[in-house]
Amino acid sequence: MRVLVVSEDVKERLRASSALLLHADAEVVEATSAEEARRLLLVDGEDFDVLVVDGDLQPRGGYALLYDLRARAELAELAAKPSLVMASRPQDRWLAGWAGANEMMLKPVDPFLLAKRVDAIAEEELASYGDHASAARQVAAATRDHR
Numbered sequence: 001m002r003v004l005v006v007s008e009d010v011k012e013r014l015r016a017s018s019a020l021l022l023h024a025d026a027e028v029v030e031a032t033s034a035e036e037a038r039r040l041l042l043v044d045g046e047d048f049d050v051l052v053v054d055g056d057l058q059p060r061g062g063y064a065l066l067y068d069l070r071a072r073a074e075l076a077e078l079a080a081k082p083s084l085v086m087a088s089r090p091q092d093r094w095l096a097g098w099a100g101a102n103e104m105m106l107k108p109v110d111p112f113l114l115a116k117r118v119d120a121i122a123e124e125e126l127a128s129y130g131d132h133a134s135a136a137r138q139v140a141a142a143t144r145d146h147r
Contacts, residue, residue: 019111026050048081054085066085082102086104
């Protein structure tokens with residue numbers, strides 16, 4: 001299993017990466033920003049089985065990163081990558097759902113539980129997006145409005 005861990009916080013990034021390397025038998029690639037993650041995924045064409053994203057990325061946040069990736073997948077009628085968000089507040093569950101995350105864990109993440117949850121979402125079979133009232137429609141409308 002190949003996992004991308006995205007966090008500006010070195011402690012959270014190392015906690016997640018170490019847990020996945022030790023307990024989930026994963027190959028882990030780390031990104032320190034949303035921009036670096038976008039480059040790896042969209043420009044370099046790197047393929048990952050699961051994304052583990054810190055919700056507190058700056059300037060737009062990990063939720064916006066996941067939402068953008070989900071919208072791109074929907075537009076291409078593909079399944080978005082399974083993802084887990086590391087959140088600061090329980091109230092961020094709504095944002096995690098809006099972004100299309102499969103799981104949310106509060107920081108600091110429990111390493112054993114993180115590895116277990118990443119394993120579980122990697123095993124899930126995800127369907128391609130068919131709900132055109134979702135992110136794809138919103139992105140299309142926003143693009144149309146800005147022309």
